[in-house]
Amino acid sequence: MARSIKVPVATGERFNRLGQFLQLLAGRAVDIVQPETLSIGGIGGARKAAALAEAAEAFVALHQAQSPYNTAINAHLHASIPNFLIQECFDDFLEPWAREIMRGVPRVKAGYLEPSDAPGIGVEFDEREMAKHPYGPNNFLRLFENGWEKRTSGARK
Numbered sequence: 001m002a003r004s005i006k007v008p009v010a011t012g013e014r015f016n017r018l019g020q021f022l023q024l025l026a027g028r029a030v031d032i033v034q035p036e037t038l039s040i041g042g043i044g045g046a047r048k049a050a051a052l053a054e055a056a057e058a059f060v061a062l063h064q065a066q067s068p069y070n071t072a073i074n075a076h077l078h079a080s081i082p083n084f085l086i087q088e089c090f091d092d093f094l095e096p097w098a099r100e101i102m103r104g105v106p107r108v109k110a111g112y113l114e115p116s117d118a119p120g121i122g123v124e125f126d127e128r129e130m131a132k133h134p135y136g137p138n139n140f141l142r143l144f145e146n147g148w149e150k151r152t153s154g155a156r157k
Contacts, residue, residue, distance in 0.1 A: 010034055012049070013063035024100050025056035036063040037073055045076075050081045059085035062119055068098060068105035072123045075106050077114035101130045110145055 010032035015077060016039045024030050029078075035049040050060045060083050063120055068091050078084040080085045091134070104123045106113050116122025 008032055008059075010037055010061065012036075014039070016040060018045065018052065020053050025052055025058055028056065032059045032061050034061050034063045034088075037070060037077065038066060043073065043077060046077055047081070050077075050083060054081075055082075059083050061085045061088060064088045065090045068094070069121070069123055070101060071113070072105050072116065072121045075113050076121060079115050089113060097129070097133050101126055101133060107145045119134060 008031040009029070010026070012034045013036050014153055015035065017027070018040070019097065021033055021035065025033070033049060033053045038050055040045045040046055046062055054059050060078075060081050062116060062134060064070050064074050071087075071089055074087055077086050079081050092108070101123050102123050104116050104118055105123075106115055115116055135139065
């Protein structure tokens with residue numbers, strides 16, 4: 001299916017089981033899989049989905065619209081995946097405080113995102129700053145509010 005059109009087909013950000021990827025890839029229905037790391041089983045699940053895609057000669061572009069921490073996780077994953085294509089990153093559209101609650105998150109520079117070389121994922125949480133922004137109706141990523149795509153935040157400081 002995907003091989004019969006000239007536009008690459010990408011999907012999978014809402015999948016929560018590896019079998020869903022297996023079914024699509026077995027039928028060559030997609031060119032690019034987009035597992036959501038948080039939904040497919042974390043780092044291990046994302047790596048398994050990427051391996052399925054590699055076996056089917058498809059690319060991987062992990063879905064990411066949650067937080068700078070997820071950006072850091074996916075940057076590390078992508079650096080280790082041979083069939084990595086591109087990294088989605090909405091961090092420039094976050095509220096300014098999102099950058100203040102954690103240190104060590106990679107930032108896009110000249111179109112590239114480099115994972116940290118610090119231990120673990122390389123991100124440190126600032127608990128005092130986090131306490132100022134408890135999760136709730138006022139503190140989360142509002143991607144689809146009017147004008148969200150034009151918003152700039154502290155991400156470009």
